[in-house]
Amino acid sequence: MLAAFRLLAATVLACLSLAAHAQLSIEITGAGASRFPVVIPVFENEARLPRGVTDVVRADLERSGLFTLIDIGPLPLPESVVPDLAGMRGRGADAVLTGSLVPQANGSYDVRFRLFDTQRQLELGAMSMPMTPAQNRLVGHRIADFVYEKLTGMPGHFSTRIAYVVKSGPRFELQVADADGMNQQAALISREPIISPSWSPDGSQLAYVSFEQKKPIIYVHTLATGQRRVVANFKGSNSAPTWSPDGRQLAVVLTKDGRSQLYVLNADGSGVRRLASSSGIDTEPAWSPDGQWIYFTSDRGGSPQIYRISASGGGAQRVTFDNAYNVTPRPSADGKLLAFITRNGGRFQVAVLDLATRQTTILTDSARDESPSFAPNGRMILYATEVGGRGVLAAVSSDGRIKQRLSVQAADVREPAWGPQIR
Template sequence: MKHISFLTFFFPAKWYLSASLLCLSLISNLAWAQFKVEVSGVGLTQVPIAIASFKGEESAPQKTSVILSADLERSGQFRVVPNLGLSMDELSRPDHAMLRQRSADALVAGSSTRLADGRYEIRARLWDVVSGQARGDYRETVAAADLRLSAHRLADWVYERLTGEKGVFATRIAYITKTSNKYTLWIADSDGENAQMALTSAEPIISPSWSPNGTQLAYVSFESRKPVIYVHELATGKRKVMANFRGSNSAPAWAPDSNSLLATLSRDGGSQLYQIDVASGEAKRLTQNPGIDTEPSYSKDGSKIYFVSDRGGSPQIYRMNVNGTGAERVTFTGSYNISPALSPDGRWLTYISRVGGQFKVQVLNLSTGQANAITETSADERPSFAPNSKLIVYATVLQGREALMTSTLDGKIKARLAGQGGDIREPAWGPYR
């Protein structure tokens, strides 16, 4: 039931049936309300950090310290020191000697205060336990409904203060579920919480792709009883048909400037790559290959296109110039490699490789050509990079249930975003807000 997305291009007449079969495996119970984050694995260079319970958070709708702890652990860069039992606000003076005895290098303490107008003021202080000095103060005032987002922003602030790199906790992911005869496209926080419905349909929805500014999603919907590419404005819900040519219209991917989309079309026979102008809807053919070219994506600077092709006899990942010239093969290990996603920093390529009948997430170092499988599961699909290039989200089957996972690039730290009684697919990690 998995990994049909590429194979369907070998049987254009059966596209609808095959894609329907793909989506039928998205069996889900939408009664779930939230995800539970389960972090596993041990990293070699994690920063041990203490997170105190925030003063006043016990009466708030969201507990800032709990969300902050889960975010930092999921990043793979931090290890939250357990069982400290600390409850402190940002003005409290820490017991640095005790914290050093517990091997903590840093501490976050703060408060969550409800104001007269119903909003909450979040304050926090970051301490360097080793030196005994404060590293900075954080403050923001938010509506009660934005407390979770505020905690993610605080986690991003702590992450950047201690690593020098941007965090991704306040970003979003898109994914798809199915229950009975209903398919739903969801937008959620990076930890899977706070899911908001963007679209529901009686027909399959596949291949969500974020615009670079995070305001729109492109995806494929079968509501017209054939695959059609839509562009969906998230703030208003307005939709625009972007590709409804003869045959199949699939695998949309945004250009870095948001002015065009890459897509796989079969309007002229075969399945080839096209560039579609978002304003006019005009499609320009990029590849002229007797085989199948699909699953395209741009490099961050827009100069290269990565895609999957069977031109060499089996599905492999290729790279070409933006005008369709100079195609060269990128993957050489394994006979079946699909679903490429390029890291925003341009250093890494993640994809799915079939190894001994199992489908695993691979990470390829583009400078060395070294590829490594980073999962122990056997039915992985659709990997997608976080905007800071440090984490990957993908779908898989774990303990008999389909779930979203995040992983560090070395595979050492994984977090399961497990729906309560539901299955989820087709994840796509959004850009910075």
């Protein structure tokens, strides 16, 4: 009865949005050496909205560390008119965005925008999308993604979401927020730890480990409905779930047969099969983007190192050789880089391994990093670290040049996971 009450209480609480105290604040602590100077003016008719669109676009681009905003004042640049590109170039801008909100009969708007290159005096692209006044942030993020991709050649990540765990006093909260830390909501609130959130490839579900039944159990949680199901509750520990790229399977770590070992099961919890047998501890699995391999941490060689194994099983191959301690492998979406935590001179730091050249680069200068997670475009890595004895999130670009810090006032923030890009 007590267990049932706890489950019911957690389900009810999952429907509640967090108060403002749990909102992530983002501080830029380092930026790229060169930036694109761009003009992002107010859109035509934007003043009709209770909350703006272009302020979201500006904040996204500026926070990325790749853009400098050129201010041209409060006047809008309508989408229907080609701006004075030579004049904008003279003011230092390499690109100009123009836009209009066209009112519709049902109270919504058609948002139309165009991006111009001032150096080559040409249009780089145009788009339109419907928007209700309440969708200003979503549309702003998508416009920022459009600008980012046109100017860098890489997909943007502003319209993605992140998951993380906030500990405030005795309460643990599994949070989901926009990539800028805004629009946060609680998926689960518990008085017991929550760890290892992992996004499904379509962004609709989170797998995670909850201790609410006084032992680690793996759940899959549907975010739209708040409904969840147990997928692994075997004897001993059930931990470290990670989704296969097709969303049909989870790699997990179970101790039901003794030591922590790797298993694969279907997303509904059926079809459990052991992936490998090891005399050591195997943990922290992560699928390669093509679904062919599973990277994992193991001490089978004496010290914690990263290995990979075929998703169908077989022999394991060692991946990391630099330093005596390398854990938590997380591949980028293009399969070219592997982020992980390495011990470097007594400090635990985020590093990336170029899987083609085998070159390792340490990206951070902090001392207690953990849980790295790539943005879908591979440009940024979100991770947890510690500042002043308190857990915070941070992000670093894959080349180490751009750095951000994300924190919640008077709370510990840990266990980050960056969600997929939903087109």
